[in-house]
Each structure stands twice: as C-alpha cells, then as structure tokens.
Amino acid sequence: MSNASSWSVLAAGQSNRIILAVDFPAAGRKEAGFTDLAAKMASAWTGYELRQTVLPGVRLTERPPGEYYTEHWINGTDWADYEVVAVIGYCAGSIYAAEVAQRLTRWQTAEPQVVLFDPQLIDTRVLALEMRKMIGLAGPIFTPDEAQQARERADQIAQQHAGAMYDAAIAILGLYREMATTAFARIGLDNSRLDEVTRLFESYMTYLSAASQVDPIEVWKRSIAITSTDYARMENQGETVVLEAAKVVGNRFSLGVDHADLMRSDSAVQILFEQTDF
Template identity: 55%
Template sequence: MGTLEGLRESDRPPLMMGEQVPNEESWSVISVPTSNSLILGVDFPAAGRREAGFGDLVAKMGPAWSGHGFVQTTLPSVRVSERPAGDFYTEHWMRGGDWDKYEVVAVLGYCLGGVYAAEIAERLAQRQGTEPKVVLFDGQVTDIQLLAAEINKMVALAGPVFSDEEAEQARKRAAEIVGTPSISLVDAAIEIVELYRETASTAFKRIGLSDSRRDEVVQLFETYMSWLSAAVDIDPSQTWKRSLAITSSDYATLEANGAATAVNATKMLGRRISLDTSHADLLRDDSTVRTLLDHVEF
C-alpha cells in the first residue's frame, strides 16, 4: 500500500465520474462523493434490523454533509472457526482501491463498530498525514457475555415457537458455554454458533421455513459472531480518548446494570454526550443531528 503522508486535499486530483468508493468490494455507497472528501461508517448492516443505520443518519443530516461522500463497511463472509483476527477486517476494508484520491475526514462507529473505527482511523492518519475525526455511537467492546445474549435474543424473538422448557434449555446451555472456565472468546463463539444452528433448525422446521433459509440466517449469525470475537484483538483506547462519544438512554441502562460491554468501554471514552433516545433510534434521532451539528466540524 502506498503512503499519503503530507498529501493535502488541495493536492489531490479531482475525482472522475463513476469513482465512488476506494474499494467497492469492501464499502457500499450511502452518499455519492461530489468531492474528494469522504466519511466512513463502520457498522454491521443487516437487512431488516430494527436499529437505525448510517443511511438514516445521512438522510437526517441532509445538506450539512452534502459536500462529503459517505460509504459504509461491507462484511466479508467468514466462518468463526477460521478464527479471524481483528486486523482481518481492517485489511478487508483498507486493502486495494485508490485511497490517494480521497481525504477521509471522519470515521463513525456504531456500537462495536467503534472498535474497528478506531483502528481504521489510526491507519488512515498514517497514510494521509491527518487524523480523521472519530465519532462513536454507543461504543461498546466485546465481552463473552455478548455471545449468550444473542441466543437469549433469538429465543425471545421466537416466542411461542419454543416451549418454556426448550427456551430455558437454550438459555442455560448458552450460559454454560460462556461460563466454561478458561474458555476463550473465540472457542465460546464457535460453540454458540452450533447452539444457534440447532435451535434455529428446530424453530424453522416448526414454522415451515426451508433449510436453505435456515442456512442463510445461520450464516449471517456466524458472520456476526466472527465480527464480535475478532474485535477482542483491538485496543481502541488511545483513539477513543480523542473521540466524541454519543450515547443513548439504553447505554446508560447497560452501565447501571454493570454490563461489561458498556462499563469497560466507558473507561476509555473521552468527550461524551448522553442523549435521551434509545439505542435503536440513535442514528435517526433529531437530538443526534443537533449534537453532530454543534460539536463536529470537518
């Protein structure tokens, strides 16, 4: 990879029509660049998810960000048993492409995406000679209890598909996995994926969905588990201290309840602004837009 040290925005050649992203295999376009300036969004986007995404945020920001292109991470499909390291994802996003043509002015991270956003920003600072601003939205860190929580979510969403005994058994098994003495986070994730596959197979069979649809859902879950477990390799603390953290009311509840994902993250945060909105609405709430307009300039 080439170096961009000392290269200013005014030194960069203008973009030509059709040059939308540095690497279209790693980034999806939310707002087409009209200049050399880019904002990056780091998230785990999934169709049909309840939480607002960066597309919602860009739409709410409107003209304020119209001078910048906005691109969002796409996730490689990888099995958790392959044990991808944290830099596997960073390399996926940063490799290839003609980054010389762009000035990345900000890297935004939603939830666990804030961990990866920190490493991306550090690499970009070395390449382009200026550090992008980093903004965290409910920035959290990986914790083994997150894995069990995902099984609990699935059981809750399935509702009456499972009997009370079956639901309890799934929750109990997940707790046993993450509570296994000395188990690594990755090993726990591998077992959680298998438990998810077994549980999803039962649920899908009962509601009449095909095996192919089940496999598609399980693959997405496994991709998510890989993303969660690989983040444990990254220390975002130095970048987070220089970043703006915007947090929701749900995040405050996690802290109050002692959830390690939020408590450990909070210890690393620098400037923080807490908003009275939910985690799901954080990227589409008017208070978030006002906070960005008032506190972030690029």
C-alpha cells in the same frame, strides 16, 4: 479508486472528502443504520461521500485475527486520493472504527474525527447476550422452558469459554443452529432459508470475535461518543464491556433514546451538528 468489495457508497459526494461508516449491516434489522443517519443529516453531508463497510467472506472456523477486518477495508483503495474527515462506528463497529482511523494516518496528516454510537468492548458475555436477543426475537415459537434453557446454555458457554472467544463463538453458533432448526420446523420454513440465517449469524459471531482482539482505547480517548438509554441500563447493571468503554471515551453525550433508534434520532443529529467539524 474505492474497493467495491470493501466499501459500499451510501451517498455520493461532490468532492474527494469522505465519511466512513463502520457497521455490521444486515437486511431487515430493527436498529437504525447509517442510511437513516445520512437522511437525517441531509444537506450538512452533501459535500461528502458516505461509505459503509462491506464484510469479508470469512468463516468462523478460520478464526481471523483482529486486524483481518481492518486490512480488508483498508487494502485496495487509493487513500491518498481522498481526505477522510470522519470515521463513525456503531456498537461493536466502534472498535474497528478506531483502528481504521489510526491506519488512515499513513496517507493523511490529520487523523479523521472519530464518532462512536454506543461503543462497547467485546467478551464472551456479549456473545451470550446476542444469543439471548435472538431467542427473544423468536417470541412464542419456543415454550418458556425452552427459551429459558437456551438462555442458560448461552450463559454457560460464555462462562466456560471466558477468554477464548472463538471457542465460545463456535459453541454459541451450534446452539443457534439447533434452536433455529427447531423454529424453522415448527413454522414450516424451507431449509435453504435456515442456511441463510445461520450463515448471517455466523458472520456476526466472527465479526464480534475478531473485534475482541482489537485495542481501540487510545483512539477512543479522542473520540465523541453518543449513547442510548439501553447503554445506560447496561452500565447500571454492571456490564463490564460497557463500563470499560464509557471510562475512556473522550467526550460522551447520553441521550434519552433507545439503542435501536439512536441513529435516526433528532437529538443525535443535533450532537453531530454541534460537536463535529464535518
């Protein structure tokens, strides 16, 4: 049986062969997700059940170790009853996908095929970039000076706590809560909604911080990576977390598609048809 607290079924299959999708699913996000990808793959995946990770209810202050998420997803399912043909990771989920695939060799003789969409490693700079993204999404709610000051504070936090992921994440969360409180007051939204979005951001910071403790490199060497124009831009800008990932992936396909549309793009689907065994 599958553990419903660890995996959600996105598409029912016709056999015991399954595809696992590792992501941080969030309602309303602009980036395409695995539901979009499954719709594009259509009949090619009809014979497989597609399952996506369900996040554990862990708080940032608990500072979970890297294996916490993997154990949450692995425990509680009778994997001997299934054949996992592939594990697919999106962005930071690519790190966990490697660990999940490796763990599954306890129950099956062949390691699942690993496919990565815009794989990257995680450091404190990534936390600052995520905070910058949130500031950008707020648009005109903040003045240009307020937005710039917040971006600079995020960068300072990343630098000050370089190598101390959870310390950085806790400080970034504090900055997010401060900015969100101001934004909600200005647009007149209820505080219950503020608590909800802050908790979601905290969950994401925890997910990223724990991922920084997982070493995916050996599995990534055997993987297929599908990357976007945003990924290429980060390479050109010298972002270490992308450069180091790009060096080790086994077989990379760079597409002229932005990060948000990668998993709904026809070109990514074509790569899956041509380069995978499932």
